[in-house]
Amino acid sequence: MSTTSKKTKAPAIVVFVGAGPGDPGLMTVRAHEQLRDADVIVVDQIADETFARAHASEDVEIVEGGHGEAGQRLTSASRAKVVVRAAKNAGEGHVVVRLMDGDPSTFNGLAEEAAACRKAGIAFEIVPGVSAVQAVPAYAGVPLTASSSKALHVIPARATGVDWSASIDRNTTVVLLGGPDVLSSALGKLLTAGRDAQTPVALTTGGTTIRQATHTGTLAEVAESLANAEIAEASLAVVGLTVDLREQLSWWETKPLFGWNVLVPRTKEQSGSMTTRLSRFGAESSVVPTISVEPPRTPQQMERAVKGLVTGRYEWIGFTSVNAVRAVREKFVEFGLDVRAFAGLKIAAVGGVTAEALREWGLEPDLIPSGEQSAQGLLEDWPDYDQVLDPINRVFLPRADIATDTLVAGLQEIGWEVDDVTAYRTVRAAPPAPEVREAIKTGKFDAVCFTSSSTVRNLVGIAGKPHPATIVACIGPATAKTAEEHGLRVDVLASEPSADVLVDALADFGHSLQLEAAEAGEAVRRPSEKKKSGSRRSKAKA
Helix, strand or coil: CCCCCCCCCCCCEEEEEECECCCHHHCCHHHHHHHHHCCEEEECCCCCHHHHHCCCCCCCEEEECCECCCCCECCHHHHHHHHHHHHHHHCCCCEEEEEECECCCCCCCHHHHHHHHHHCCCCEEEECCCCHHHHHHHHCCCCCCCCCCCEEEEEECCCCCCCHHHHCCCCEEEEEECCHHHHHHHHHHHHHHCCCCCCEEEEEECCCCCCCEEEEEEHHHHHHHHHCCCCCCCCEEEECHHHHHHHHHCCCCCCCCCCCEEEECCCHHHHHHHHHHHHHCCCEEEECCCEEEECCCCCHHHHHHHHHHHHCCCCEEEECCHHHHHHHHHHHHHHCCCHHHHCCCEEEECCHHHHHHHHHCCCCCCECCCCCCCHHHHHHHCCCCCCCCCCCCEEEEEEECCCCCHHHHHHHHCCCEEEEEEEEEEEECCCCCHHHHHHHHHCCCCEEEECCHHHHHHHHHHHCCCCCCCEEEECCHHHHHHHHHCCCCCCEECCCCCHHHHHHHHHHHHHHHHHHHHHCCCCCCCHHHCCCCCCCCCCEEC
16 A cells, blocks of 8 residues: 655745834835735734835735734744744745844844744745834934944843943943833933933934934933833933934934825825925825826727827827826827837927926927916917928827816917817716815814815815815915815915925925924924914915
8 A cells, every 4th residue: 555745835935124113215125125025924013014015016915923813912932933834824935024123133033033933944034124223313313422422232121131330331322122111110220220310311202204203301300201101102212422412413303394294185196206205304195086087988089189190190299297198108008009109290298297207108398388387388388380380280189178278279379270189087086084084174184285276176075175274285376276266275385386396395384384483482383283273374485
């Protein structure tokens, strides 16, 4: 009687990846690559499911490694079992990323989990990350070393058997990591061991994020405040003379929009540059789509126009939005065409953003408004039709179904025949979630950035008017007029119809609020924090 042995499934490889201290921009290139290629991700505290999915493929499997089924915090040993089980279940050739807060080798249980993998015969790799030990003090404006410091001691606040007397020298900088309870105990032990009670201390919570807050005081003051729960959520303490440099070196918490929550009523595809730029000024963005871009109800007109473009029916094609570029490009893909079909055709773009969309396609516009970047500005620079110089007198305008007739009428007046073609429809989006609507109405957003009149009309239509305390920023005069017609007070007006310029104008406004607070000797408060005062603000233009 013969027997057959059952083949065992080879386990996947486990990659321990540092997620950084909180700011997604501090993740390493290697970490991004591993998350992108991961089949399974075991998440932890900062590196939660939302964070992981933002960088991974759509079909990645997320495994909770921070807490058990009953919600209890897992020990390092229990978490190691979760990692080993995930690797065994994933199978041969798959990648299991164990996403860890900060740097894997710094107080994260790496040793226990890696040892468990080795014992189970599972191969592993380690991708170092930016540790909170270095990053959080840097974001708080507290250097760890300076001419006054001779040594740096990094101590887990909950560690036992620590010789605290080794860290009492005034020229030694001490970094402690842990929750408020263990920080309080550790600072108390340092004080009892003989560290000067007047030694400066910086306590930081939410390090490297827009929720970062830093509290400074003496060792005696801070230890007492933590013991009395006067300081909540603290996670890192720096003890030493370098803390005094914070007044000169604070840079993150002094950004003009630091901590602001800005509402961006645009589609996710259109909001990328704005959200990135807002984050550079210290703000968090909440994107609320107000319109949905859909194909025209009858595509035949668009199809005839694109075929006419190929056969030489037009002298010009005018793009008045990025959506128009996208609509024509999609038709080209559908028909198997490429940019060579534009040979001999003159191309106009309404502004820099639309021109950039064309350049990404490999096309360089022949005409961009020299003045106002709008349909009117484009019309002012558009050359008159000349029977001698222009062999063809027709213009192709792929536009939205709600586009105004200003450009069409103007082109006809200067001798051109225009095929005004509906390339896409703009449909009002569905209302946002109830909690978002409530936040808009009750002033939980510090500012809202309107990039067109339709975003104003649609946001008010689907979510209601923003609270009077919310700063209203508009991309141009037409948008501002629409906002005012809807009962909104416009605080910020961009000098150019550009999303980047709009964000810069809002940042200038935020900076002016900081200067006002400094002159009055007051702490800077975000607009959402001042809504009860009902204070008025002067309009800013940048």
